[in-house]
Amino acid sequence: MAREIAKAYEPQQIEPRWADFWVKEALFQADANAPGPIFSIVIPPPNVTGSLHIGHMLDHTEIDILTRWHRMRGYNTLYLPGTDHAGISTQRVVVRQLAEQGINYRELGREEFLKRVWKWKEESGGTIQRQMRQIGDSCDWSREKFTLSPELSPVVREAFVRLYEEGLIYRENRLLNWCPVCLTVLSDLEVVHEERQGHLWHIKYPVAGTQEFLVVATTRPETMLGDTAVAVNPEDERYVHLVGKKALLPLMNREIPIIADAMVDREFGTGAVKITPAHDPNDFEVGRRHKLAEIDVMTDDGKMNAAAGAYAGMDRFEARKKIVEDLKALGLLEKITEHTNAIGLCERSKTIVEPRASTQWFCKMKPLAEPAIAAVERGEIQIVPDNRREEYFNWMRNIRDWTLSRQLWWGHRIPAWYCKENRHVIVAREAPAKCATCGSANLEQDSDVLDTWFSSGLWPISTLGWPENTEDFKTYYPTSLLITGYDILFFWVARMIMLGIHSTGKVPFRAVYLHSLVRTGSGEKMSKSKGTGLDPVALNQQYGTDAMRFCLASMAAPGTDIVLSEDKLTSARNFANKIWNAARFLFVNLDRFEESGTKLDELAAPEVRAKAPYAYRGRVPLVDAWMFARLAATVELVNEALANYRFHEAAQGVYQFFWGDFCDWYIEWVKPELQSADRERATVAWKNLFAAFDAALRLLHPFMPFLTEELWHQLPQRAGAKSIALDQFPEAQDHWKNARAMGNVDAIQEVVTALRNIRAELKLDPKKR
């Protein structure tokens, strides 16, 4: 009796079952002692700031395709999952949540606040884990990691202390980017620049003891309150006579020196620059050279402080307005001109950053960068696509020291302690009992935390057990490949390369594939905060995970960003349906065929099917020969494409093959054969059809794991067995274990050699059909 199969593919009915099954069976658990060449990959750990977005899905799809593909070809495969605590981002999320409840996080205190963040982390981490299972990530959940876990924290401290002991980590007072909303310093990378139309205010500074004015031009008038000099170029004949004299700082009525410094560009503005060492990086340098006072006129949160005199308490931009008004009233504002400049914004809060001086921890990067540059030059790490190599080199060759400390609470606490008496510094793996210098037991730990990218930078080594030489580390490090978006090349990839090589002497991965970003129709980077992100959960519901995966893969051409559209998702869903219906045809008609006599018992045994194609009276039927030639060509194409990260070619190749060749031509062609009164002839047709179909499923599996898994389970079933209850069908269990191997496909490739002769003889071009 023919089995009942739904007419349309309903992924929602099928996917959750296999998602659970894969986890329950621990099917993808890695074994360091298993045979086979190694393919290991660690996930780019998603931030625990919420849930996975469509960009993650691209990451995960590509990683999973390659992982499954390698696993099917007999590799000892590890796909290690995990999440990132994402210091500043996560802290911001929780701060905002608290604010919505009317709670000021600072009033909550550090300890209580961290409890709230951990609670949020559990929630977000759980969501991410569920999503990853839902989208079919074939990772080893027993090895799941978290960057801020008790397991990894000692590793992070170890790395920090080692770098400190090597003299690469130091503490210094510098002028740095400060975010008045996040209340922390930021590294250069965390500041994004944006061109904005602004003004250049020309302000007249009276020269003391004369009737003259010195006119300076500034884009930030409010900083003048902290001016401690005016500088001109020493070569500038317009101003030489003023050097050494004093200027009277308007509004503050403070006398400040007029100095000469080569840094001043005579062409720009008026050729005279107000010097505010506490609020401008250039001025800071000038200030240090000329031993000028540094007057900070602002508070942490961007308001004017007591040093700002009458303006104290005002917001910095409010103060700007007021100062301009006041100068105008005093007749000291010469003019205002239009001026566009690139202003720095905090990457997270989009607040205008304020340069401020503070004492922070830094890491010297030149010594770390050199071997990291060399490793890429020597090809020990391959960067794909090629043009990103140059970006990497360019950044690495101009690298500046990395600001490691952040004034946040959520993160790895800096392993440094100070004695309260003398502020001696002790850097140690564990909390010390007393000061190494003066013996004081009165110690306090540095209140800052590490930049979140420091622990991310250690990810490939920390997750595999470094600094211990564990089985996992020995077997799976260096990892085979890193797949991530190009937008974090500097933030993350470069740092992993530097820290990996420095810590272990070996590169952390042999290749980096930097994929495109998924954008919305309007071309923006998808982002939840902007509300432009597509919800992968909703899309999965609507189209099915397999369709999503296939769609992303078929669009993942390197170089250009991906714009996802309903059209493409629909087309991928239709493809899944096509596969489903081809199977439906096979299964239903096979049942009918068997009911009429011959049983194709061997169909269930993969080792028999691997001998396809079957011959009819010593001769392989022509269409079958053609089919297997096409199949073999597709196998070659897919293997070649995946080996080079050309996911779209692979996906389009299987699509073309399955729809165009297998369905449109082959199935249609053999339909009469399957009904043939010649029993042997019909049997051969059936066997070849199933062999080809089985091979096609293997090709499709990395892209569409759910659908193929489902069909594999149905493939060996005898007529009458309607439901899939695996524990009741030991035979089926053997089958699916075997199904995840490429074996059959490889066997077919061997057959092709023989087929070439037939093809040549009959002038059949498999590409032209």
Place this chain on the structure above:
RNA sequence: GGGCGACUAGCUCAGUUGGUUAGAGCGCUCCCCUCACACGGGAGAGGUCAAAGGUUCAAGUCCUUUGUCGCCCACCA
């Protein structure tokens, strides 16, 4: 101020080392709900490959210039 990328059918995009009549999906026109699939099948229209010049037996593919758009990097007040 540097660097990178894009510009191919109405739309969204493939087309890696230059080689026969430039492809796909969607859309469009005509026919078909034929016993796997209308989330389908068949037939078809549609492109001087942004512009100009150059190299070559041969260029969407290499070189030069220009235009439009996008991105990244950069401490000029």
